[in-house]
Amino acid sequence: MIWLLVVSLLICIPIVNAGETAPAEMSSSETPPVEIKVLPKVDESLSNPRQTMNTFLSAMQAVSEGKKQQISTAVSTLALDNINELIRKDKGKELVQILSSVIERSKKVVLSSIDTNPKVGRYVFGTYSQGKVEIVKQIDGRWLFSKETISDLPSILEGLLIDPAKHGAKDPQKSLPFHIRLRAKMPEVLKGGFLLEYWQWIGLFIIIFIASLADKIVSWSLARNVKNWKQKFHALKEMDDTVLRPLGLMAMALIWWLGLKNLGLPSSALVILSIAVKLLVSLSFVWSAFRLVDILDLVLMNKARLTSNKFDDLFVPMIRKTLKVFVAVIGFIFIANNLNVNVSSLLAGLGIGGLAFAFASKDLIGNLLGSVTVLLDRPFSIGDWIVVGDVEGTVEDVGFRSTRIRTFYNSLITLPNGLLTNTKIDNMGERRYRRMKTMLNLTYDTSPEKIDAFxxxxxxxxxxxxxxxxxxxxxxxxxxxxxxLDILIYVFWATPDWNMELRERHRFLLDILRLSKQLGVEFAYPTQTLYLKQNPDEVEAVAELFKPSMTEAESFAVGQKEAEAIFDVTLGKGVIPGPVKFP
Known part of the structure; x- marks a missing residue:
């Protein structure tokens, strides 16, 4: 996984260089603008050298008593403008410990002897061969330990390490940063080197080796546990064995992070490496959280399949997507915080540009509201057969922006959710019954008795x-x-899906075909019949009913008489059938 660290370095180097770019020089012909600044009121704790020294000593005393949050107060007494903002916080905590150890090894601090208003604008606590420890008045009126003192502190402390504490901690060695204590034990041959000291190069190699080994061990252990979980829990059967792989990457990144903080690297190297590792930790955290959300989704979807309610089939994917968006936002804030981006200012800027964003993304907002409408109104569920305009198919997925429909010719159509709020949706999957309407065409020689029987x-x-x-x-x-002769068949199927409907329709139509064979009923098709010979007896019987000299009234009488004879046989005069009743 070393390549991940390299990628993080390539991302972080431009960020660091951008923060350290010197401003362009002004042309001699340009007149600098007159800028009037109103200086803020100076905090009383930093208003003069005595107050600054008292603030520092009191804060470090509180830290030694277990009040770790007071270290930020001690850091506020240092002029850290020359230290990159990306590591200023961590570097400040390290420097206050060094400064405290230097003061403890130098002399007892008598606050009353410190001038509250030096005329030269600086108070010198001590002078050493490696530099001075001094408090200097800043442009804004605060009195802080100077930038020169900050840069000389490691060298000053190295010259005082063999001296016992003259005031303060009984064992000042314990309060020193780990890398200073470690370096003091190193032989002189390992204190030389190129870019970094030799012992620091060795430390980097050991940290990388241990982190890589931890990555392999954690990944192997988690993969083995996942296999066991898949055997015990049916819901996790479809889960990949390497689903928790990002947790191994996170363990490796955390070891790198902790290791780099204890090597005492130069600021230029520490800026790039620490920010790269922090970025790697953040990315591995987001990746791990995404995988955990996938596991949760797998469990919830398995439970949803066991219920008859289709609402949870639609709701569970929305939970997964909501959690992933939440994780992405938290990860973005975490990464921005590690890169010293002012998140509050960023959010305020988004608020100012909110109106323009709303106009530019009205379709996005409409689709988001459409997804909420689909979730609450539930016009369809996952797996339903729906018709939306000219789109017909089964619902495969409902997201924040769109709904995916698998057509019956297996293509995938994506519909914006905003379209679903004002479009007619025909949900074929919610039908209680599936209708079948057809005509059976019988031949004209089929007798009425056969038609009734059929x-x-x-x-x-x-x-x-x-x-x-x-x-x-x-x-x-x-x-x-x-x-x-057309027979109307109008029936309904109580089948839950189309496959079962087709199976039962097949069985029903075959049974009708078998019935027609048994009754001797034949199905017609478009034909023309040519009569070559007629039955003389039948012609003579019909001819006796009709005579050429018959009047219109006589013809009517013949038709009425024959119709009444047929009706007497089929139903009977005066009989009124009731409504159709189904057995």
């Missing part, structure tokens, strides 16, 4: 089939077609 046989099949609606169906002789 229609009743089809009704019996409907009543016998388990997935057909029994309280409403229609099977009747419906029309005279040009080449057939």
């Amino acid at each position: 229609c009743e046989g089809v009704r019996a099949l409907i009543r016998l089939h388990p997935y057909m609606r029994k309280d409403y169906y229609e099977v009747y002789f419906n029309a005279y077609n040009s080449a057939s």
Whole structure:
């Protein structure tokens, strides 16, 4: 995973260089603008050398008593303008410990002897061969330990390490930073080197080796645990063995982070390396959190599949996406904080540009509100067969911005959620029944008795089939077609999906075909029949009913008489049938 550190370095070097770029010199012909600054009121604790020294000593005393938060007060007494902002906080904590040790090894501090208003603008606490410890008045009126003192402190302390403490801690060696104590024990041959001292190069190698080894051990251990979890829990069966791999990367990055802080690297190297490692820690944290969200989603989706309610199938993916957005935002803030980006100012800038952003992203906001509407109104669920405009297919996924529909020719269509709020949605998956309407064309030589028997046989099949609606169906002789006698079949299926509907329709139509074979009913197709010979007896019988000299009234009488005879047989005069009742 060394390549990840290299990538982080390439990202961080431009950031560091941008922060250290010197401002362009002003042309001699340009007149500098007159700038009037109103200096803020100086804090009483830093108003003069005595107060600054008292503030520092009191804060360090509190730190030694366990009040670690007071170290920031001690850091406030140092002029850290020459230290890069990216490491100023960590470097300041290290420098106050060094300064405290230097003061303890120098002399007892008598606050009353410190001039509160030196005329030269500086108070010198001590002079050493390596430099001075002095408090200097700043432009803003504060009295701080000078920049020169800050840069000379490590050298001054190195010259005093063999001296016992004259005031303060009984064992000042314990309060020193680890890298100073470690360097004091190193032989002189390891204190030389190029760019870094030899012992620091060795320390870097050891840290990288231990971190890489920890990455391999953690990754192997987690992969083994995942395999065991997959055997014990059915919900995790689909999980990849390496799903927790980012946690190994995080362990490696944390070891690098802790190790670099204890090597006492020069500021130029520490800026780049520490920020690169912090960025790597942040990225590994976000990656690990994403993987944990995937595991949670896997468990919740498995539980959702076991329920009959489809709402959770739609809700669980929304939970996954919401958590990932939340993790991304937290990761962004964490990374920005490590890079010393003022998050508050950034958020304030977003607030100022909020109106312009709203106009520019009205479609995005509309889609987001559309996803909320889909979630609350629930016009469809995952797996439903829907028709939206000219789009027809099954719902595959509902996101914050769009809904994905898999068509029946297997393409994937993405619809913006904003479109779903003002478009008609036909949810075929929510049908209680699936209708079937068809016409059976019988030949014209089919007798009325066969038609009656056939229609009743089809009704019996409907009543016998388990997935057909029994309280409403229609099977009747419906029309005279040009080449057939048409029987209307109007039925409903109580099947949950299309596959089952097709299976039951197949079974029902085959049963009708078997019934027609049993009753001798033939299905018609467009034909023309040529009569070559007629039955003389039938022609003579019909001719006796009709005579050429018959009047219109006589013809009407013949038709009425024959119709009444047929009706007396089929129903009977005065009989009024009631409504259709289903058995």
